[in-house]
Amino acid sequence: MAVTVAEEWLNACSGCEISILNIGVALLDLLPMLEFVHMPVLLDHKYFGQTGEKTDFEIPEAMVGIVSGGVRNEEHKHVLEEMRKKCQTLIALGSCAAYGGIPAQANMFKKEEVFDKIFRHCVSTDPAPDPVDPDVPPWLATCMALDEVVKVDVTIPGCPPHPDWIVEAVTALVMGESSWSLPERSVCDTCPVIREKKSAGGPIKRLFENLEFNPEEGLDKMRCINEQGFLCLGPVTLAGCAGKTGVPRCVQARTPCRGCFGPIRKGARPMVDMMGSLTSVGLDPKTVVDRRAIMNRYIGGHGFLTPLPARPGK
């Protein structure tokens, strides 16, 4: 019997759904095991019946529920609670669902500041009051990860998650496993670059120029990005971005990691750990420009990012 699946996206960009499609031909092997009962991006099931005739909001029952995106507004919260109610196992797909993701950078600002900019201070916008309408769901106080609202059974992090892990996690659940998680390893544990445990020192360089490397040679011939004096969040980031094989994706592009898979373990303090890691190779972590935002780029939920208190005299 096929396993029923419901999928929803909340404060999302659809990158996670594209990553599902990027499973490629293996998706065609997976599909016969699954019966999708609700998935707005691909299927036409509606919340209030197919002609909008019902008064109760309804998502069908499913054995597996997949939710991408964080929780930004009341509608997202409502949909998530319904998914939790109807799905036996709930998967948080992607770093927005797991940690708040990039949109949780907005947690550095008050809601009023965000709306004031968007609707009254964008150069091409005719200034207007904030939209208020029963069909425009109000923002919640912060942009949250799913587990700040409901219980989550399985987390597949990543921005986006690699298709290998989506297949592995879904297959495990289909086979009757009750949980799945990535091994607790850092990006550095899977990164082939040369490390000498020291850098040239001095302030941390911004990406105004490219890394030093010979493009004809592999990554195993390139010096560690932190040791080259640039900020790379590899030491404090969960490994797995390149799937089961392959090297870390951003490093493959000869660019530094920005932490899209989130912390290596629950309860870690990546910013504190990263400051320690930079110090250990002789760099001054205080010289990282825009430190708080950059080190919490994908993990601004769970209270990691909040508005800064007004500075005295300002």
Add this chain to the structure above:
Amino acid sequence: MAKVIQIQPVTRIEGHAKVDIHLDDAGNVADTRVHIQTLRGFEKFCEGRPAEEMPRIVCHICGICPWAHHLASSKATDAVFGVTPPPAAVKLRRLMQAIAYISDKILHFYFLAAPDFVIGPDADYSVRNVVGIINAAPDIAQQVVRYRHLGARLLENFAGRAIHPTFSLAGGVSKPMTETERQAMLPAAKELLEFSQFSIKFAKENVFPKYLDAIKSIGVIKVGYIGTVTDDGAMDFYDGKIRLMQPDGAYEDFAYEQYTDFLGEHVEPWSYQKFPYAKKWGPLSLNLDHPTGVYRSNCLARVNVADKMATPLAQAELEEFRAAFGRPAHFTLLYHYARLIELVQLAETAVQLLEDPEITSPEVRVKVEPRAARGVGCVEAPRGTLIHDYETDADGLIKSLNLIVGTTHNNAAINLSVNQAAKEFIKAGTYDQGILNKVEMAIRAYDP
């Protein structure tokens, strides 16, 4: 009795929307609204971020077109730092863009739009979807999955990431292409070109002819168009001048920095999404009988504003299209046709770029220095003219930014098309699943 029909969620689109259709006492359509329900706040939370980080932050606006944001942002940061990237960097940016957009167009045509045409607009919702397509045409579905995936793998193997890339940066790109990489990619690009040609031929022979009535009735409106063209009027996705065309075909061209002279954005209380409009055409009016200020973006718009395509096979397709539908072509469902003409140009472009020896030049980035400046960078995103406007302080941190995203240009037009479709099909309170799906088809054509 007056009532509201709600379509929620709008499905097989790449975002969150709800449609309300308001019926009057006689059961006829009084008004319609397409509510966009999500707002994330990029224009605010990017303030204070280092400008050189922007291309890898703003790509997260859209997981389907991250390369469009990535490149528009790279161009805006080139401008704020006052640098011109080396020629090979521009070619590599164009190549990545072409490959990413090919996958996007294949996805939309076969998996999001085709269920309405291949399974049928009135078919039961449980089969009118991608699984239905796989069962109805397994051989084609297999190829679609394969070629979409091939594009994603090409991007990943070379640029590390297919979704949310980091490859392009202020002043160029992060790494050059080696000769070995070029030789490995070229045959794959040629395969994508073959599949593109197959796709448009398949659609012209097997899909479009059956739906001529639908094309002439669903979502039809007559408004203006926006798109990017080169100096000699050819369609270009990466660079050029912006062309704003009136419904009768007259047009004006302008440089990126002038966009605020031509475009304004109106706010309605019932949607988070703004309504861009052509300032010089009067205030925005969503009156279906006399719309003003309304223009459309995305493929049909680009095909209309361009004097010609940039590549030979695509040009032949454009000539055939124009002979049948004229310029500008207004039928909304022609978006599906225009999308495939663009697919051919993108695939030809990818092959051309990979056959150009300069693409492997090791010079791919110039060093940048922070400064206080303003820079506007634009590309054509799959869904329309994408505008990134940044202002930096002396440390190169973002002081202010403004974005007009491709699909946003179509907000007013989508509302008009939904209004038209609802009025065309819902009379005296009679409607069913199939009719409401036809209203959604008016939205899907725009691929929002």
